[in-house]
Amino acid sequence: MAIELYATAGSVEKDLRNHVVIVVDVLRATSVMVTAVEHGVRFIIPVSEVEEAVDMARQLGNQRVLLCGERQAKPIPEFHLSNSPLEYTPEMVADRVMVMTTTNGTRAILRAKDARVLLLGSFLNASAVAHVARENGENIAIVCAGTNGKFSLDDILCSGAIISRLLELDGNQYLDDLARTALTLYDSYKDDLRAALAGSAHVERLRSLGMEDDIRFCLQEDVMDAVPCYVDGVIRDSYA
Ligand code: MLT
Numbered sequence: 001m002a003i004e005l006y007a008t009a010g011s012v013e014k015d016l017r018n019h020v021v022i023v024v025d026v027l028r029a030t031s032v033m034v035t036a037v038e039h040g041v042r043f044i045i046p047v048s049e050v051e052e053a054v055d056m057a058r059q060l061g062n063q064r065v066l067l068c069g070e071r072q073a074k075p076i077p078e079f080h081l082s083n084s085p086l087e088y089t090p091e092m093v094a095d096r097v098m099v100m101t102t103t104n105g106t107r108a109i110l111r112a113k114d115a116r117v118l119l120l121g122s123f124l125n126a127s128a129v130a131h132v133a134r135e136n137g138e139n140i141a142i143v144c145a146g147t148n149g150k151f152s153l154d155d156i157l158c159s160g161a162i163i164s165r166l167l168e169l170d171g172n173q174y175l176d177d178l179a180r181t182a183l184t185l186y187d188s189y190k191d192d193l194r195a196a197l198a199g200s201a202h203v204e205r206l207r208s209l210g211m212e213d214d215i216r217f218c219l220q221e222d223v224m225d226a227v228p229c230y231v232d233g234v235i236r237d238s239y240a
Contacts, residue, residue, distance in 0.1 A: 029105020160186025
């Protein structure tokens with residue numbers, strides 16, 4: 001098995017059609033989607049632009065649609081939910097349809113949509129996503145969303161957690177250099193993930209917006225079994 005890691009969605013130049021791809025935007029888009037799927041959402045439609053989301057919700061008509069997402073981490077006026085995982089309770093999302101747009105995360109998912117299998121990863125479902133990825137193939141690419149086109153430390157740390165779970169399932173794997181770096185980072189900080197991220201750009205931005213509770217929530221490891229999977233424009237649980 002081979003594991004490659006890409007620091008941003010824009011840095012993927014190769015054809016990923018033969019790969020199992022795991023997209024990671026741990027703060028906060030993929031953590032939100034894992035939470036929503038864990039809490040029973042029917043499906044999620046990821047779109048790039050705010051206007052597209054509004055049009056899509058209109059087309060879906062009466063299907064109990066929730067408009068969800070953020071721009072530069074802030075809520076979008078008139079949307080039902082922001083990008084805080086704490087809002088995605090079972091009471092709020094069970095049996096609902098979400099149309100979601102975020103600054104980086106949904107765009108990264110759409111860029112990777114030609115992957116043979118496309119899964120969403122986070123700390124919340126690190127072991128579960130590793131397990132489903134392993135069941136689905138030998139060549140695994142983890143694609144970090146990054147933040148505004150730049151490397152984001154939180155995504156790399158989370159990728160290291162997922163790589164450590166993949167190695168527990170099969171220790172005999174080729175890791176590219178960035179995958180090795182992410183694993184070393186995770187192994188060095190796994191007892192104190194917050195220390196690894198202290199001072200990092202996206203964490204500081206979320207802190208400045210008063211989103212400390214979201215950070216704390218997104219850094220919980222292996223507390224969910226949901227593994228969102230993108231197929232034909234729609235995200236659902238892999239086991240659905
Ligand atoms: C994104 O998709 O850019 C993010 O998840 C940003 C955020 O933390 O809201």
